[in-house]
Every structure is written in C-alpha cells, then in structure tokens.
Amino acid sequence: MTDNASHLTASARKVLSLTDAERIFRIKSDRWIGYPYAKVVLKQLDDLRQHPRVNRMPNIILIGDSNNGKSTLVKRFCQLNPAVDNPEGEAVIAPVMYVQAPPVPDEGRFYNAILDMLFAPYKPSERVDKKQYQVLKLLRYAQLKVLVIDEIHQILAGSLHRQRAFLNVLKYLSNELQISIVGVGTKDALRALQTEPQLANRFKPIHLPRWEMNDDFKRLLASFEAMLPLKLPSKLHNEVIFTKLYVMSEGNIGELTSVLNAAAELAILSGKECITLDTLEQIDWTPPSERRRQFLTV
Numbered sequence: 001m002t003d004n005a006s007h008l009t010a011s012a013r014k015v016l017s018l019t020d021a022e023r024i025f026r027i028k029s030d031r032w033i034g035y036p037y038a039k040v041v042l043k044q045l046d047d048l049r050q051h052p053r054v055n056r057m058p059n060i061i062l063i064g065d066s067n068n069g070k071s072t073l074v075k076r077f078c079q080l081n082p083a084v085d086n087p088e089g090e091a092v093i094a095p096v097m098y099v100q101a102p103p104v105p106d107e108g109r110f111y112n113a114i115l116d117m118l119f120a121p122y123k124p125s126e127r128v129d130k131k132q133y134q135v136l137k138l139l140r141y142a143q144l145k146v147l148v149i150d151e152i153h154q155i156l157a158g159s160l161h162r163q164r165a166f167l168n169v170l171k172y173l174s175n176e177l178q179i180s181i182v183g184v185g186t187k188d189a190l191r192a193l194q195t196e197p198q199l200a201n202r203f204k205p206i207h208l209p210r211w212e213m214n215d216d217f218k219r220l221l222a223s224f225e226a227m228l229p230l231k232l233p234s235k236l237h238n239e240v241i242f243t244k245l246y247v248m249s250e251g252n253i254g255e256l257t258s259v260l261n262a263a264a265e266l267a268i269l270s271g272k273e274c275i276t277l278d279t280l281e282q283i284d285w286t287p288p289s290e291r292r293r294q295f296l297t298v
Contacts, residue, residue: 007233008226015229020268023229027264032076033223033253036216038069041206045077045182049095049145053178056202061152061183063190064208067254067288070184073208074098074148083142094118094142100150101185105158105166111135118142139177146180147173153185155192167196174202210251218242220253225275228264232274244280250287259285 005013015026044060051058064070075098083094099117102109108124111131115122118138122131149170155163174181183189183203193200211217221236228234236242249256262283263275272279286294 005231008229012227012229016231018229023268024265026229027261027268030072031227032072033220033227035220035223037208038073038076041073041208042077042080044206045074045146046080048180048182049081051145051180055175055178057174057178057180059174059181059183059203061185061189061193061203061205062208063185063187063205065210065252066186067252068208068210069253070208071150072254074150074182074184078148081146092142095145096148097139097142097144097146098148098150101152101154103154103157105155105162107132107166107169110166110169114139136173136176139173139179144177144179146182148182148184150184152183153188153192155195156188160195163192163195167193167199171196171199171202211246211249211253211256212251213243213246217246217251220256221245224256224260228260228275230264230267230273230275232272234267234275236275241275241277241280244277248280248285248287250289252288255288259283 005016008016015023018026041062048058048060062070062074078096078098081096083092086093097114097117099110099113102113108128108131111128111134112122112124114135115131115138120134120138122134155166158166170181173179181203183193185192190200190205193203211220218237221242225234225236234241236245245256245259248259259280260275262285263279266279266283267273267275270279
C-alpha cells in the first residue's frame with residue numbers, strides 16, 4: 001500500500017479506512033466527474049436559471065446516446081440548485097425541478113409526475129384541467145425557473161395528434177409561468193420536437209457526443225482513478241489500459257463507469273488493489289455494440 005495514497009482525492013483517501021464491503025458499496029454508488037464539457041453545459045443550464053422572465057423564454061434540448069451521461073449531468077444541475085425552505089410562503093422555493101416524461105405523451109400523467117415531485121396530494125382520476133390549475137398554482141408558489149424533462153423522446157410513443165397535444169402543454173407551461181424547459185433525450189427527441197415547429201424553434205440543441213480516443217479521454221480516466229478508493233495507483237493513462245478501456249466502453253461514459261466499477265470491485269476482492277490489464281480481461285463484460293447485435297439475433 002502507498003503511504004499516503006496520493007493518487008486519490010482527499011475524500012477517496014478517507015474511504016480507504018472502510019471495510020472492503022463498504023468500499024465496494026461506495027464504488028457502486030453514483031459519483032460526479034466534472035469533465036470540461038460537462039462544466040460548459042452546466043454553465044449554459046445555469047444561464048437559463050438566471051435569465052429574466054420574458055414572454056419567450058429560452059429552452060435547451062440536450063441530446064446524446066443512451067447511457068452517455070445526460071441524466072447524470074442534469075441531475076447534477078438540480079443538485080446544485082436545490083429547493084429551499086420558505087417558512088413565510090405557501091411552498092418551498094424550487095428554482096429547478098426534474099421530472100421524467102411519461103412513457104406515452106399524456107398530459108394527465110405529466111401533471112401527476114410534477115405533483116409527485118412537489119409532494120402535493122391529488123387524485124389520479126381527477127380531471128386534467130384541475131391538475132393543470134394545481135400545477136400552475138404550486139409552481140408559481142415555488143418560483144420555478146427551469147423545468148428539466150428527462151426521456152423526452154418518449155413523446156414519440158404516441159400518435160402524431162397526442163405528440164402535438166403534449167408539446168402544446170410544454171409550450172403553455174413555458175408561456176404561462178415564464179420558465180425555461182430543458183428537454184433531455186436521444187436524437188429522437190429532436191424528431192419529436194419537429195412535430196410542433198413553433199416550439200422546436202425555441203429549443204437550442206446541445207449535443208453530448210461520445211468520447212474520442214484522445215487526451216481528453218485520458219484526463220477523464222485520471223479523474224476516475226482519483227475517485228476510485230483503491231490502495232494502489234492503477235495508471236489508467238497507460239497506453240495499453242487506456243486503449244482497452246476505450247474499446248470496452250466504445251467512448252460511452254456510462255459504459256466506462258460500469259467497466260471501472262466492476263474492475264475496481266475485482267481489484268479489491270482479489271487483493272490487487274489496482275486495475276490492471278488482467279483485471280479488465282477477467283471481468284464479465286460485453287461491449288454495447290455486441291450486446292445490441294446479440295439482442296437483434298435472438
């Protein structure tokens with residue numbers, strides 16, 4: 001073991017004193033890796049929060065492949081802007097709210113999701129117009145500035161008529177409350193927005209691309225290594241391991257997280273306390289493109 005574990009962040013070094021089971025639990029827990037482009041996107045999201053209320057509020061649509069860090073990024077934005085108590089008001093002050101789009105474009109289910117996030121009582125069978133009134137009233141009390149809607153590509157699960165109706169709901173909320181909307185989804189989300197051209201023109205697309213095999217990816221690996229509570233340095237920037245990790249993850253940060261979590265767990269259980277090429281060879285892992293191919297051939 002190194003004397004001071006200087007390869008780790010201060011918080012990761014503290015975890016070294018825990019049991020192996022506790023360290024593995026920490027490894028499997030969510031963590032935030034603040035890579036440069038994520039910080040750029042967070043700045044643009046925060047610009048929405050600070051934007052004055054105007055008749056035509058700016059919106060953002062965050063696009064990326066599945067499991068490529070979109071949800072993690074917007075949830076980080078929400079964590080940075082939590083609700084705060086407002087003893088003199090009728091509700092907490094919540095500048096930012098996160099909800100998932102319903103599995104089908106349904107106005108009632110969407111209002112249910114918002115009311116759930118507000119811990120507001122409601123009857124699922126209640127008329128949509130009553131839910132709408134309740135949502136508008138509560139969001140005004142909460143002084144909402146930005147509504148984040150994840151999995152927004154799910155709009156496409158309904159008919160064209162229902163897609164347009166749902167998008168009109170988003171436009172109505174944005175206009176009525178003078179809030180910004182952040183849609184999050186796959187590239188299909190752009191296609192969903194195109195069914196309502198007036199609304200689509202209000203959304204600025206931001207693409208979250210896959211990582212390339214370059215120095216930025218090496219810096220990302222260095223950030224991961226500093227946060228994985230292993231007693232010995234893994235030197236993930238080593239060319240052989242760096243290349244292996246890129247091939248296994250195919251440039252997808254969600255896949256990379258899963259690979260490194262599995263490898264770090266094995267490193268602890270085996271007593272090696274670092275991730276090596278042998279460790280990566282031993283974990284049970286199938287690259288995402290191969291998984292898709294296997295699924296299509298079943």
